[in-house]
Amino acid sequence: MASGRSKGNTEKWIATILLIVGGFIVSLPFLWMITSSFKPESEILQMPPTIFAENPTIQNYINLFTNMNFGVYLRNTLIIVLLSFVGLFLNAMAGYGFAKYDFKNKEKVFYLVLATMMIPGQVTMIPVYLLLNEMGLINTMAGIVLPGLAAAFSIFLFRMFMATIPTDLIEAARLDGAGEFYIFFRLIMPISKPIFAVQGILTFIAAWNSFLWPLIIANDESLYTLSVGLSLLKGQYASNFALQMAGAAFMVIPIIIIFSFFQKYIVEGFTTSGLK
């Protein structure tokens, strides 16, 4: 038995060491991005490269806002994040409708919703552009946000979670004279906090990272998001790698901070969402 345990321990040590080495390799691009972003332009092209900046500077980060319009891009990105939370709310409402009401052809309608998950983005990309063009929504914030507001997978997860809420609870509230919307806001939403947390983080990440649709719809720089701005920077300052790294770090670090606070919920969310 004792030898069995020590064998298990050795294995655990090997696993730990492998994980640490692999983890270092995986995070190497992040580490390089952060250290490079503090190097002045003269140092970044130096060969052999320095690991840490010899003359650290935050000038690159300042240049993002003075040479480029990163302030505007940040504002637009935050607007998109806020509006996609409206979408999250719509998905929650739909999930509740499917979970706790009975109506004719409910399952058929639900399958229709699920079917939209299988359609590849490339197929709908062109028609959605043409539709938005007919609606006069090209080059507007509404055109950027509207097509992505509802998401079948999100509705599916909300339905799964809300189906577990006891119907008796809702019936009791109805007997007490509560209206249907009052029930949703005051009873269902507080109970559903865990699923809202998971979906909220995923929505934030997706909106913060949104790139292709803003690129297609926005013609004016005043509507660009951080991602679009960063790809513009990559083109305009092709050889100023320090500035590029600062731009990338500015996009990535908020996500990493938010993720490290909430990673428990994200992982649990995947675990409980039936992806077993």
Added chain:
Amino acid sequence: MLNQLVKGTVRNRHPFIFIAPALVILILFSLIPIMIAFVISFTDMDLKGLADWSNISFIGVENYANLLGDTVFHKAVYNTFFYVVIGVPLVIFFSLGIALLLNYGKNLVFTVFRAVYFMPAITNIIAIAVVWGFLYNTEYGLFNYLLSLADVDKIPWLEHPVIAKLSLILLAVWKGIGINMIIFLAALQGIPNSYYEAAKIDGAKRWQILFYITIPLLRYAIFFVTVTTLIGWLQFFEEPFIMTQGGPLDGTVSMALFIYQRGFQFSEFGYAAAGSFVLFIVIIIVTLLQFKLRKADDEI
């Protein structure tokens, strides 16, 4: 009769009020577009057609016929299968391997590294492209510098058609591990400990437990990951779009990138729609094939 229907709907209006907003958006931006895509794939719709619908004419299957003879499209199909055949097995191998390692323990080290391996999955693709573009730079990149320490010549990471494809795969595997690793980890934690204990009592060795207990029990997770990863990689787009714009010599053009370029750079909407339907059909066939294979596998 109609009156009754309206009254009934008003009385039971609540489920509709809850569902309608999301449903309308899904119908408008997912279901109707697929019908539009199908129709315009048989037309010569372009910028002139966009300005005035009378400029659009039906040309039958000409777009599809042209695709058959388009050498760039041939390259796009070849490259897409190159990405899928090399990339998908790598993603599954690494995400399963890392999940198995992470499953060894539950202490802080394991929690921290779970987060580290997941990080690339949530990182913005443009930021990734910018950082990797620097790493891959032939003159000033970190990769070539590290290789020069081992006396390896400079590698043209993004300037050679085949090497560029492999470079993009490396980047996409790095990004693709995270989410699948979490799915495998969730499945691993769902395996009851008693199975392992019973195997140990029967004197099973480590590798026997792995191949005869763990992996068979992960069958559903492996199937799920394979299907979703394959669908994702068939739509390989952002990496070549940002890092190489499909070059050099169309060496990295994927089907999805071909569709985007035809649609939004050349404004050949009809032609691009036809291309997108070919991609859609490929995805459906591959997915159905997998379900079929899985059924055959279950019967054994």
